[in-house]
Amino acid sequence: MAFQQGLSGLSSSSKALDVISNNVANASTVGFKNSGTVFADAYASSLTGAVSKIQIGIGSAVQAVRQAFTQGNVTTTSNPLDMAINGNGFFEIELQNGGYALTRNGQFDINKQGYIITALGDRLMGYQTVDPVSGDVAAPATSSVDSFRPLIVPASGIGAVQTTEMSLNLNLSADAETIDGAAMPLDPSDPLTYTYSTGIKIFDTLGKEHTLSFYFARRTDVVDTTTAPPSYSEWDVYTVVDNDPGTLTHNSTLGFDGLGRVAEVTPHATAAVTPPTNGSVFSALLGTDAVNPSEATLAMNSITQFGGESKPRELVQNGAAPGEIAGLAISRNGVIQARYTNGVSKDIGIVNLTTVRNNNGLSPIGNNYWVETPESGGFARGTPGNGMNGVISAGQVEESNVDLTQELVQMIIQQRNYQANAQSIRTQDQILQTLVNLR
Structure with missing residues (x-):
């Protein structure tokens, strides 16, 4: 029986050593998960019925090799x-x-x-x-x-993305002098005829880039003190496409209240115009293509009139030229985003x-x-x-979740167990040899 126990122990120790060796060998493997040996005791059949006190164990057996799916280092x-x-x-x-x-x-x-x-x-x-x-x-x-x-x-x-929406976020100086439009009609080449100018890049249906320039001229100061809050200042807004004087358009007139906010937008574009629905947004044909002019929505509700300089804060439009993939990024939620050379990003x-x-x-x-x-x-x-x-x-x-230190300790322990079981078999062999010699 001791001989059988020794053989069982050798087999179990050998299996455990194999598992440990596999863990050590794969310790540097990305995503590898540590394995552990689950042992069970092994008993011979009862000699006389089911009396457990006379059952004799014959060692241990490997019940399962269980993997530990714990988190590895990143x-x-x-x-x-x-x-x-x-x-x-x-x-x-x-x-x-x-x-x-x-x-x-x-x-x-x-x-x-x-x-x-x-x-x-x-x-x-x-x-x-x-x-x-x-x-x-x-x-x-x-x-x-x-x-x-x-x-x-x-x-x-x-592909190209046509500009359909624009937003102007800027400040028009409340300290600016008024300009008489009748005496000095707006001329883009003459800075004395307007108060402030800025521009934004837009794109037509073919993805061709154009420059849309805005010219602002302050026309009046106090407009109506009877309103609450009172209405202060009117500004004329003109647009020019690609610096072509022939495209000069009296786009709209902005009216500000006493708090420096846009109170009213009055469209003046000569092309087809959709009247504003909330006092700050309108649509006009901006002639970016001679055959198929682009219609764009222009938001002006972020324009303010405060003291100080006239200056832009943010000019935004939604168009883009064609572009190729320049890189990829993956979010924590697994969304793969492609970044293109035209500055557009897209979830793919x-x-x-x-x-x-x-x-x-x-x-x-x-x-x-x-x-x-x-x-x-x-x-x-x-x-x-x-x-x-x-x-x-x-x-x-x-990385692998294998703890090399622990695995090496376990290897030493299993090797010692292996040697102990091997010694048990050797002793049994010597006893059997002595019995044979007695005969």
Whole structure:
């Protein structure tokens, strides 16, 4: 019986050493998870019925090899596509030979087709919509089965965006002198005919860049003291496209109240005009294209009239020239954003995180991949930061959670156990040899 116990101990110690050696060997592997050996005692059949006090143990056996899915340390890398999961969940991978696998290894690259792939060429899964005609991709408003697919970074850039909205945030000096428009009509080439000027870049339907210049001329000071608050100052606003005097347009007249706020906007554009709905917004045809003029909405509610200098605070428009992808960024919620050379940013996809009810039920298949089994439960897919899912750290990877010091200590202990069991077998061999010699 002692001989059987020794053999069982040798087998168990050998299995434990194999597990420890595997942990040590993979201690530097990204996303690797530590494994531990679970032992169980082994007993021979009862000699006389079920009387437990005379049962004789025959050593121990390996009941299971259990992995510890605890968080590993996070290390910064130079690859913007590298990702580490802080918290629960796995990246889901579409295998080249079919099926899906899970991994915590977030080292990703882009292949020649534009797919985000692992070092083995397997594709990262996520949520993305693809235009069937143009091939343009975008992040869906909500994650769904219909948008679940391998993530791809488009090779084509982004098209031109026509300017349809503009906003002027600036101050017109309340200390400025008034200018008689009848005596000195506005002339862009003569600074004495206007009080202040500024400009903004806009884009037509073809993405061609134009300069839209604004000229402000203060016409009156106190307008109506009977109102509450009183109305102070009127300013004429003129626009010129691409510094062409032929495009000079009396765009509107601004009226300010006694608090320096825009009280009224009166459109004067000669082209088709939509009357203002809230006293600060109007639409006018701005002739950026001789054949198809662009219609743009111009917001003036952020213009103020305070003392001091006339100066711009922020001039904003929503148009852009065509652009190519200049870089990628990934948010903590897994949103992949493409940055283009024209300054536009666009969300092109969302990384998926998958969870299972029983992590230890997953079956490892190598390469830091796990696959679903009946014991693990089915895949539950979602987005980072949603529910129990962790969040993404971009430009970082999760290191192995192996504690080398602890593993080396365990290796010494298991080696000592192995030697003890080997000594037990040796002793049994000597006893048997002595008995044979007696005969």
